[in-house]
Amino acid sequence: MFKQHSGIIELSHDESFKYQIVQKFMTGKINRKEASELLCVSERSVTRYSKRVQRKGILGVKNGNYGKVSNNDKYDAKTKEMVIDIYLNGYFDFNLKHFSEILLKDHQIDIPYKTLWRWFSKARLIKRARKRRRIKRVYRDRMPQEGLLLQMDGSHHKWNGKDDWCLIAAIDDATSEIPYAEFFKGETTLGCMKVLKGIIERKGVPKAIYTDKAGWSGGGKRTDFSQFQRACEKLGIQVIYADSPEAKGRIERAFRTFQDRIIPEMRSKKIRSMKKANQYLRSQFLKNYWNKEKTVRPINKETAYSPLDPFKDLDQILVIENSRKIGSDHTVQWAGKRYKIDSGRYSFAGYEAVFRETIDGRTRVFVMEKEVGLEEIIEPPREVAEKHLEGPNKPPTTEEAEIEKRLRLYMAPLITRLRNRLVQHMVSGKPLNLRNLDKEAC
Secondary structure, eight states, rough: OOOETTEOOOOHHHHHHHHHHHHHHHEEEOHHHHHHHHSSSSSHHHHHHHHHHHHHGGGSSSSSTTTTHHHHHHHHHHHHHHHHHHHHHHHHTSOOHHHHHHHHHHOOOOOOHHHHHHHHHHOOOOOOOOOOOOOOOOOOEEEETTOEEEEEEEEEOOOOOOSOEEEEEEEEETOOOOOEEEEEEEEOHHHHHHHHHHHEEEEEEESSSOOOOOOTTTTTTTTTTHHHHHHEEEHHHHHEEEEGGGHHHHHHHHHHHHHHHHHHHHHHHHOHHHHHHHHHIIIIEEEEEEHSOOOOOOOOSSOOOOOOTTTTOOHHHEEEEEEEEEOOEEEEEEETTTEEEOOTSSSOOSSSSEEETTTTSOOOEEEEEEEEEEOOOOOOOOOOOOHHHHHHTTTOHHHHHHHHHHHHHHEEEEEEHHHEEEEHHHHHOOOOOOOOTTSSSS
């Protein structure tokens, strides 16, 4: 480091050599090409050096930050302790970039990110990224239009700090915009349908949805996901299945950012219920942060979202459908119960009754696309024999106990004799003789 003392400027060996060569170039003793070769820079850099020396004199060969106050000396130890204290008492789970934004927004303290990083690194408060073994992945360009492809997935986490919730969201491949997202208790097919409904109501019908194969591999995650594909086919949406999480890396990386920012912010704002969490997610986080700061412009400004066909009812399409055949007595079996179909004056015997479970949890029944009423048939309980009602643990009577005692006394010698003959058979190899067991002495 070189300092200026009482008007004296100290130059390093390289700076002194640069100044001498530039002076020779300016006085015409050497040409520009020779100066560039001596300084190991381009000819254009030689011109810039000479202009700076003409304008600033000998300071023209010094670094532009020479004489300025360093950020190390700009803030005193008291300011540093105050900032670290703010972090530890209220924002201990925020990442450093997030904390620097909060520090400026809520506390009106403007400190450069690099200065904060230096302070926090020395205090061992930096959240280090996990190191993972890298697998080669081929880069794929973004889609040229918004609405051409949406990546959809769910993220399971303790979003409020204690309860296991699932955040289902979809991100536009062209712009990284998240048109709709919502917290649910689990990653269900109806939850995915609700997110799709929110996207269609706000933006329109997308051309394709990119998701994983969770619903096809069994288990409790997205059961009946083929119903989602059926609904998408009715809406003209192509469902594309990814073979790996990295294939839909845009939504996976978005979820990492969500977990890094939403969890500490909800803790800071004391948000615990799912209803308030969803309000905060859509009205503040997505609107004021993600869709403002994390989105990019598409190559083609024309949108690929299509308006919903006015003859299509989302509430009739985004449902889970199951069919049951109507019996000759106009009854059907559903969910372990028996129901009577209200057919009016028409006969529906032999037709299919379609049970539709809607997003809001209701179950509606349709026959030939006409909604019908149901009446549950409550059958009287059947009479059960008294001996079954008494159960297997009923204590035996005196007569039954006496019979069991005599039987045990008779069978015990027979079992002993049989065991002895088996041992002899195994030792000698002679044929096993089971005759006269009751007459042989033990």
